[in-house]
Amino acid sequence: MREGPYIAEIAALIGDPARTNMLTALMDGRALTVSELAQVAGITLPTASGHIARMETAGLLAAEKQGRHRYLRLSGSDVATALEALMELAQRTGAVRLRTGPRDPALRVARVCYDHLAGARAVAVAAKLADEGMMVDHGLTDAGRAWLAERGFVRGDGRRPFCRTCLDWSERRHHLGGALGAQILSRALDEGWARRGEGRVIDFGQRGAAAFDRLFGL
Amino acid sequence: MREGPYIAEIAALIGDPARTNMLTALMDGRALTVSELAQVAGITLPTASGHIARMETAGLLAAEKQGRHRYLRLSGSDVATALEALMELAQRTGAVRLRTGPRDPALRVARVCYDHLAGARAVAVAAKLADEGMMVDHGLTDAGRAWLAERGFVRGDGRRPFCRTCLDWSERRHHLGGALGAQILSRALDEGWARRGEGRVIDFGQRGAAAFDRLFGL
DNA sequence: GCGATGGTTCGGTACAGATCGAACCATGAG
């Protein structure tokens, strides 16, 4: 009777606190071992192993074996996209965690959102583009495209949206996602302007922050 | 310890088959009564009432009372967005329902996806734009914007993305979403080219289909 | 006022699945 993809199973899979913790921990795009995932979820190894097996057969996670470790990562960016959509929803409906951890301030400044930059600095870039008429209704204008091309950000093979906006839960405004967002993050890392901190934190040095701001005219 | 929005609760809510059926039934943007929702979910009234109460307090549904009926609708487009993201995921991981109902053929031709058009005819429009260079990397070019403006599709207040692409589960290609997608649907309905059928089905008459194709040069 | 219909609340049952400890495999280090 129902038609279309059957989402209940996958949503139920995401809907367990332990698994949610694992998935969000993997949202930085890196791969973690089973023990590490067990730790972030706050459960024992056997339990974690079971959860992981289920998420793997469901296609949410991809595994890679290296020696006696098993490294798990999200199977694709669409998993992260779905998680972000749920976060957006959770934020609007007010289901935000009150307990903020010690890393929280750093997270608000800059963090990674699967493969692109989020946080105050990322929002500033998106705001700049919007203010200058380079983005209209969350889409790039030709002027914006040219301005970005001057700075070395060009569209790719077209298989992935070049520019997407993504609601930032800490700033409550949008930042840049899509291929462009990924390019901006890797540029910042490649140039040495920033480096990955603990978890999803991105640390901009003072010099790096200045260089980043200069590039985008902030 | 965890940071950010707490999505497990909301995902668990979506992750029950009965609730999923209700939510997808509401994805056409219309409001249904408690009894109607109970029927599409295949459960009794008391059970449905309980589910609805939970989804309401969680902020997924909005209610409106009229006489002795209670009409429920999705509380916003972000709910539909999250559901679509999950569908996209479910499709890639192969969790598609094998049982296709009798309405299925009609659904594949044209259906409503919360507030915009989906199905073969909608995919054709997106393909046209991409082929003619009016969309690049899932974003509109100025040429595309102008072409659409000639046909009366102009951007709105900027609060909502004008043009978004959305993976079509039946066609496995993208169709147009966002404000533009909504405008296209309402145009087709307003002009009398199509009318809402059972569930999410959209019926294009022969004359209506021709007029629609003419507008987009298909 | 009285029935009929739409919804909610309550109590009880039953099933799914999250969790852990203990035992068991696999790999690398020495």
Next chain:
DNA sequence: CTCATGGTTCGATCTGTACCGAACCATCGC
């Protein structure tokens, strides 16, 4: 080879919750 470490499998327990029937409340038509 032997030991230690990372992971999995296996029972057993136990909580959460989906579900229904029955009783109850609210609104409409008469």
